[in-house]
Amino acid sequence: MRTNKNAGFFPGAQGLILEEPLIFELSVPGRTGYSIPEDDLPDLPESVMPSGNLMRDDIPGMPEVSEVDIVRHYTRLSTWNYSIDHGFYPLGSCTMKYNPKVNDRTVSLPGFANLHPLVPPKHAQGALRLMHELGEYLKEISGLDAITLQPSAGAQGELTGMLMIKAYHESRGDRDRSIVLIPDSAHGTNPASCTVAGFTTKTLTSGNDGCIDLEELQSQLNDHVAAIMLTNPNTLGIFEKNACRIARMVHDAGGLIYMDGANLNALMGIVKPGQLGADILHINLHKTFSTPHGGGGPGSGPVAVNAALEPFLPIPRVIRTDDTFAWDYDKPMSIGQMHNFYGNFGVLVRAYTYIRSMGAAGLREAAETAVINANYIRVKLREHYQIAYDRICMHECIFNDLNQQKFGVSTLDIAKRLMDYGFHPPTIYFPLIVKGALMIEPTETESIETIDQFIRAMIEIDRETKSQPDLLHQAPIRTKRKRLDETLAARNPILRWTPDLNFPSQPD
Amino acid sequence: MRTNKNAGFFPGAQGLILEEPLIFELSVPGRTGYSIPEDDLPDLPESVMPSGNLMRDDIPGMPEVSEVDIVRHYTRLSTWNYSIDHGFYPLGSCTMKYNPKVNDRTVSLPGFANLHPLVPPKHAQGALRLMHELGEYLKEISGLDAITLQPSAGAQGELTGMLMIKAYHESRGDRDRSIVLIPDSAHGTNPASCTVAGFTTKTLTSGNDGCIDLEELQSQLNDHVAAIMLTNPNTLGIFEKNACRIARMVHDAGGLIYMDGANLNALMGIVKPGQLGADILHINLHKTFSTPHGGGGPGSGPVAVNAALEPFLPIPRVIRTDDTFAWDYDKPMSIGQMHNFYGNFGVLVRAYTYIRSMGAAGLREAAETAVINANYIRVKLREHYQIAYDRICMHECIFNDLNQQKFGVSTLDIAKRLMDYGFHPPTIYFPLIVKGALMIEPTETESIETIDQFIRAMIEIDRETKSQPDLLHQAPIRTKRKRLDETLAARNPILRWTPDLNFPSQPD
Amino acid sequence: MRYIPLTQDQRRQILKEIGVSSVEELFESIPSNLRLNQPLDLPPSLSEWAVQRLLTGLAESNADSDKSPCFLGAGAYRHYIPAVVSSLGNRQEFVTAYTPYQPEVSQGTLQALFEYQTMMTQLTGLPVSNASMYDGAMATAEAALLAFRTTKKSLLAVSRALAPGYRKTLETYTRHQEITIRELPVTPEGRTDPEAVQSVLKENPAAILIQSPNFFGVIEDLSLLSSHINNTGSMLITVVNEAVSLGILKSPGDTGADIVCGDAHSMGLPISYGGPYLGFMTVKEKFLRQIPGRVVGMTVDKDRRTGFVNTLSTREQHIRREKATSNICTNQALCATVAGIFMATLGRKGLRELAFLNMKKSAYLKQRIGSLKNCRLTFTGPTFNEFAVTLNEPVERINRKLTEKGIIGGYDLSPDYPEYPDTVLLCATELTTREHIDNLISILEDLGRVS
Amino acid sequence: MRYIPLTQDQRRQILKEIGVSSVEELFESIPSNLRLNQPLDLPPSLSEWAVQRLLTGLAESNADSDKSPCFLGAGAYRHYIPAVVSSLGNRQEFVTAYTPYQPEVSQGTLQALFEYQTMMTQLTGLPVSNASMYDGAMATAEAALLAFRTTKKSLLAVSRALAPGYRKTLETYTRHQEITIRELPVTPEGRTDPEAVQSVLKENPAAILIQSPNFFGVIEDLSLLSSHINNTGSMLITVVNEAVSLGILKSPGDTGADIVCGDAHSMGLPISYGGPYLGFMTVKEKFLRQIPGRVVGMTVDKDRRTGFVNTLSTREQHIRREKATSNICTNQALCATVAGIFMATLGRKGLRELAFLNMKKSAYLKQRIGSLKNCRLTFTGPTFNEFAVTLNEPVERINRKLTEKGIIGGYDLSPDYPEYPDTVLLCATELTTREHIDNLISILEDLGRVS
Numbered sequence A, B: 001m002r003t004n005k006n007a008g009f010f011p012g013a014q015g016l017i018l019e020e021p022l023i024f025e026l027s028v029p030g031r032t033g034y035s036i037p038e039d040d041l042p043d044l045p046e047s048v049m050p051s052g053n054l055m056r057d058d059i060p061g062m063p064e065v066s067e068v069d070i071v072r073h074y075t076r077l078s079t080w081n082y083s084i085d086h087g088f089y090p091l092g093s094c095t096m097k098y099n100p101k102v103n104d105r106t107v108s109l110p111g112f113a114n115l116h117p118l119v120p121p122k123h124a125q126g127a128l129r130l131m132h133e134l135g136e137y138l139k140e141i142s143g144l145d146a147i148t149l150q151p152s153a154g155a156q157g158e159l160t161g162m163l164m165i166k167a168y169h170e171s172r173g174d175r176d177r178s179i180v181l182i183p184d185s186a187h188g189t190n191p192a193s194c195t196v197a198g199f200t201t202k203t204l205t206s207g208n209d210g211c212i213d214l215e216e217l218q219s220q221l222n223d224h225v226a227a228i229m230l231t232n233p234n235t236l237g238i239f240e241k242n243a244c245r246i247a248r249m250v251h252d253a254g255g256l257i258y259m260d261g262a263n264l265n266a267l268m269g270i271v272k273p274g275q276l277g278a279d280i281l282h283i284n285l286h287k288t289f290s291t292p293h294g295g296g297g298p299g300s301g302p303v304a305v306n307a308a309l310e311p312f313l314p315i316p317r318v319i320r321t322d323d324t325f326a327w328d329y330d331k332p333m334s335i336g337q338m339h340n341f342y343g344n345f346g347v348l349v350r351a352y353t354y355i356r357s358m359g360a361a362g363l364r365e366a367a368e369t370a371v372i373n374a375n376y377i378r379v380k381l382r383e384h385y386q387i388a389y390d391r392i393c394m395h396e397c398i399f400n401d402l403n404q405q406k407f408g409v410s411t412l413d414i415a416k417r418l419m420d421y422g423f424h425p426p427t428i429y430f431p432l433i434v435k436g437a438l439m440i441e442p443t444e445t446e447s448i449e450t451i452d453q454f455i456r457a458m459i460e461i462d463r464e465t466k467s468q469p470d471l472l473h474q475a476p477i478r479t480k481r482k483r484l485d486e487t488l489a490a491r492n493p494i495l496r497w498t499p500d501l502n503f504p505s506q507p508d
Numbered sequence C, D: 001m002r003y004i005p006l007t008q009d010q011r012r013q014i015l016k017e018i019g020v021s022s023v024e025e026l027f028e029s030i031p032s033n034l035r036l037n038q039p040l041d042l043p044p045s046l047s048e049w050a051v052q053r054l055l056t057g058l059a060e061s062n063a064d065s066d067k068s069p070c071f072l073g074a075g076a077y078r079h080y081i082p083a084v085v086s087s088l089g090n091r092q093e094f095v096t097a098y099t100p101y102q103p104e105v106s107q108g109t110l111q112a113l114f115e116y117q118t119m120m121t122q123l124t125g126l127p128v129s130n131a132s133m134y135d136g137a138m139a140t141a142e143a144a145l146l147a148f149r150t151t152k153k154s155l156l157a158v159s160r161a162l163a164p165g166y167r168k169t170l171e172t173y174t175r176h177q178e179i180t181i182r183e184l185p186v187t188p189e190g191r192t193d194p195e196a197v198q199s200v201l202k203e204n205p206a207a208i209l210i211q212s213p214n215f216f217g218v219i220e221d222l223s224l225l226s227s228h229i230n231n232t233g234s235m236l237i238t239v240v241n242e243a244v245s246l247g248i249l250k251s252p253g254d255t256g257a258d259i260v261c262g263d264a265h266s267m268g269l270p271i272s273y274g275g276p277y278l279g280f281m282t283v284k285e286k287f288l289r290q291i292p293g294r295v296v297g298m299t300v301d302k303d304r305r306t307g308f309v310n311t312l313s314t315r316e317q318h319i320r321r322e323k324a325t326s327n328i329c330t331n332q333a334l335c336a337t338v339a340g341i342f343m344a345t346l347g348r349k350g351l352r353e354l355a356f357l358n359m360k361k362s363a364y365l366k367q368r369i370g371s372l373k374n375c376r377l378t379f380t381g382p383t384f385n386e387f388a389v390t391l392n393e394p395v396e397r398i399n400r401k402l403t404e405k406g407i408i409g410g411y412d413l414s415p416d417y418p419e420y421p422d423t424v425l426l427c428a429t430e431l432t433t434r435e436h437i438d439n440l441i442s443i444l445e446d447l448g449r450v451s
């Protein structure tokens, strides 16, 4: 415990945690933890139920445990996670901001949680209004004309967008546009989504300033180019200063601008992507709009588009007539469905709650503060870590491990050691174009006091780099498990427990 | 992690935990984490509101923090607690059983949580029915005729009961009965409650068998004796074998039998305290009926009585007419109120839920299993620890540290060392009549696997007693804080933070 | 049974290891003729789903004050509970922990309670707080007992404007303590009569007990009263039933109280049909070793790092037994933890703003009521978030009519205070909207016209 | 703003430390003419209380299927969610953690997902599971893509009884993949026509895609179909949309599937207007390195203690980029965690009992429907918890009448399947009480009498 606000103090410490075997190892034949609703029916003749070789008698291997076993098992497991409710998560590109608790309350309101997706729309007016209004807000924020809330995450948003681009060109008889240009700094989902959409990708080498090189771009543009897929601010945390110029160039060549909006947190209320020339934009609600990440999802990746692309949006779409809302499936040019129903509705409820809580001023304040915090880290750490692009950054800043490499310490070591100090590591080794990248995104929800702690920890690690590099190779040393052998896992994949499983280790 | 069920494994381990200063140290002037509902009123003239020297301008020292600060602060704090959801809590006399999660759900139903205590009874029929029915169930379980649910904990139940005993004797003109007999094994609240009720207590020395010594009792009985206050099973985990005889003796002498029902978990469905001669019995819902202990409350201590004592029960009482429920304040012989309203209603909802979930068979199974588990521990540990009374026990068994004292190891050391193995320590140094007592109550909700782990840990500690006693003096070594200096705390009481506080230590 | 892990197989095996042939043998010390040979007469065990349906049905037959406008206060105050407060207060690490007898594995609860104690001292203006009592009524009774213990006097002067439930509990607790309770009358302002205070002081009472805002919602002039009491050897016990008021009212400590006690349920706890609530008590430094209940203190561990423990336990029943300062053991620790989270969330400014808004809502309601022909404000003194109104027909009748319109009316004062017939206590908090108020006014107006 | 800790004072100070004079300077790289000089046109910020009231209002204008009897299934199945499942699934350590890129501080999520994977393999009968997909429709599309990738063939034969939403999503995903989709017709039993399967096999398709229980609720004879498919070089993809059925139906792996995919939302997730749900996929060992999405594996740490990591990431987009097996990144990890808790809670016996009770409830409903004069069972095949009924008037009309009685009727099949006019899909789960069913029957009976 620090004794006053100014005393140095790192949150990382060690204490009692409780080990826990696999749930299967807790199983005891005949033990039960469940309670099935009462059977209030008369006995039925066996003949009315399916039987014979359609049926199974048993599900071997399934656990048999009591309710207290379940509670302790998952409670203990949960204590091994770092989470945003524990502390700072400077994960670049991930926008790990605080998830307001009121959003947990609204999403679990019975009128949302128990709403069947196939009730007639008149029984779902609240849900439809929420979706409609959320769409309107996101359109306003993005400066675009139409939107779908259906994609379940950013990558599915990308795929949706690319499929729309395909449909758009095809609708114009422009069938030869099979290439998508993607900067080398792009997130891996960008090229992957293009492939699923049936495109071929071409990589644009970034300029020395981390931005798209206009000459390089010009040289790649031709009438096979369907679109450019750019991220803005890009994954280096830099605003694509030539965004409008690029848009013009691509548009002139007959291509479209797909903007990866994963980094929208830097722009909300400051500039509208639509005004930067974007034709299509996906938005990660689980980043910018504070919905929790759940250890890897669910997320939500709405896609906003300009009017020209509207006909291609997925079905169904929410339509409003006077003050009544309904589903419209009758969109002949639509690319079709991306989801069995309407997407991750629960995530939409949270994002809606967030926007109504923040208001326009709050969203702008979020963007500004996110950028202020990132720049603060940039100036405070640049004496200790080499900065990839030393200029004003947007919501994130990127360092590398060149200074530390001299002492045999790598980005991985730095990341692992941060855990011991009580912080989640930054995103590492991404974007690929920065060797040994340490990508730091503080977001607006971290206090300067927390950020200062983090900065001090990073400086301390730099000092350790010189004084005790081996400690850094060993790190983390305070966590429940030390550095894990990822190679072994991939070489000898054990992806499930079986009764005869040979554990890779037999420690006490 | 253990690799199979048979491998030895203790849950205690160390891992990353996060330190956290006092909330006051996080405070930054101007920072806010709150949100007050909108003021939807017109401005009002100042004159309509109180002012002047009735008012304060500021509450100095109150924290100014953001919502994320609050969340992390209390999340981190929570991770430093051991709890029943973490693991085994063999706290004798406390009946730390698993708290079913469905009870959390029912207690927070809006119709309970948002029910104002002063609504006309017709708007509270559900609550009143619940209280009435819960009363009926507890009467059936205790074998008594009437009940109050008003006391907020066991000790308040005791006080309620003792006040009723006072009122009973007074109503009969029997004003000289000022003495209450209490066995030396009794819980401290028993004598304390008697004092508040205006009685003088006399201690009964227990016999060698841990039970009330009938001769001793006889010698103390006279017409100043208002009652005997006994616990059954007593705090030694032993059934007072002469319960009926004692009751007869005391009754014959004109006294009443107050039974401390803290240990009812051993008897539910097996025997009714009323049949053992008890005239008054308090029940700890936060023990026997699975309501959570909340780090020290809220609890609930209903008091059941036989017909002769019914007129003295606190007001108000729930009354039923046909199928309608109401409050009755018109009980002229009542001792009065013990609570501003009706007691810890929320706790009653949980207990009601529990009883409806368990049913009669479930409650009996709970009692039987609690006793089986305690006896299992008794036979497994008696070779290693001296057992205070080596005979079949009820729901708890008591050891002492005589074997270990030879090696300079005390009950305190054993208790602290158990933490390192991942267990909450047993109740220690209580009951007072067992020197160095280790009072172990497993309850029915612990699995044999967990109990076996605990037994192995106890045996391991006994081994360490001989091989490395100093380790035990140092214990615990895995917890966030090592052994705490209770003497310093009492000698130099620091009971609150102030801006100029000198912390007793200044570690990093 | 889903809560009992012992399987039938294991049970047989364990019984064998214990060395008995049946579970009955374990119960042989209980006379066999008393042992039940049939199941208890209780309703059958239900599935979780059925139990939930049953309880939902019971809950739905109650009035949800979140759904209907509600003007009841009178000791149970509705306030908004921020989501963080419920979310954190429901952390099972706080909920399912025992009393922190073993501090090394209880630092979470202990630090949270230490912080609660600190905030209560800041709010009440006295330097020592315990870690909770059962409720305000019991805390008030304990405060009186403390005064008797320390002053060794036997008279207690209690304002007639003390909440009746508190008064009754106080009487129950003190009945066998050779104590005389004297009632202090109320002025037309609705305040405890200062002259009566002055005159009772001549009889050298152990303490004067004053609630503020009192049961009529009126803020007492505590400074005035304490100026009389000062240096008389009698103590001033101030009771606060609506803790939210402390956000804007001068702290009782600053106005001369020796003990402040009452209920802080209104800071983060649901009204929950009257409990669990949060009794609190703060006292002057000199009563440090006289305060009843659990107290958390700061100390160091073996490595001299700061930590927290339950302390001053030599006052308590488990050490002192019949000589303890109180018989309290299990208290309301989780409620205190939750109130701590609430206070920390609102903080220095928020508590003030919340209190101000309560005062304003109630002032608006009062102003509007004042303009009605069929109502009159019973008292002239300043009020916080509730006040008394005298109607020209029985409160019950009015309330019945309000019920028909889906409104839960105020508290009928007349049964407890026959001297104020047809008088209702109306409360408005930050959750009372202008629409609720305007609606109530227009109904009352209509009723006036009709009758 | 309560979620933004930077105070105005600090903001000024920090800007100075950064070396800029205003926040605008930080945004100078954005062309100034594009920067907004007025606030976004959004509704104003609301207090938490107001936001909660607003959302409560929206929620209450929807139909709560817990309050009205509901016979809808058709891809979204209502089941009881045990309190432990919500309580543990809401632990913020699971909810607010990121994807476990850093395994040393993510062992909780990783072990929970490893256990989920294990249980999914036990339930489906195939040995390799991923850690979730977006939903069943997308999982099905991904399964098809896997089949194309590995077989290098271009024909896909899809049962007409595949859920229409799955079919449409499959089409969207595969549209640009040079794939032909052939539809397999349905027999009067309501099953995919085995002869059609045999005949399409001659064209050497990449895979045959069969849902069971299919969209009509009919349990397919997968053993029969797979006996045809076996050793043809085509794959059998089995889709399971109602995962609860796996508690009692023979596992698709045991009946010859190469891939099992679908949706497991019905194990512990609320129906929540269609999402978030839980896409799943299990495959044969040989497709281990072809499976899309995150996969958790067991390994050891530096001290050789068992631990878990995300593994086989060389399949994934962040390494393989345009050559990845899928573009999925963020998935539905929390849903998988919750389903894992659900499966572990019910366990070996409970899952079976639950499935049996669903089957029985539905069989009872079916039996009663069968006795009505104005209804007839559309298909003869065995069903799990839903089945199709052909009425003698439009489904919409019947449903409207049911709505008037507070009942949410079944799903109208006719728009998607014009060949089955006036046909409704009725679902009964363990939450459908006998009273609900008897009530429905008597209303239908009455309608029959009237019309």
Ligand SMILES: Cc1ncc(COP(=O)(O)O)c(C=O)c1O
Pocket (backbone or CB within 6 Å): A093, A094, A153, A154, A155, A156, A187, A189, A190, A231, A235, A260, A262, A263, A284, A299, A300, A301, D328, D329, D330
């Ligand atoms: C820049 C960028 N683009 C796309 C994505 C993919 O989004 P999702 O993970 O929601 O599919 C991410 C996040 O992981 C990202 O950071």
Ligand SMILES: Cc1ncc(COP(=O)(O)O)c(C=O)c1O
Pocket (backbone or CB within 6 Å): B093, B094, B153, B154, B155, B156, B187, B189, B190, B231, B235, B260, B262, B263, B284, B299, B300, B301, C328, C329, C330
């Ligand atoms: C035997 C016994 N009697 C009485 C009590 C007092 O009960 P409570 O703590 O609920 O006041 C306890 C528990 O602490 C106890 O164990």
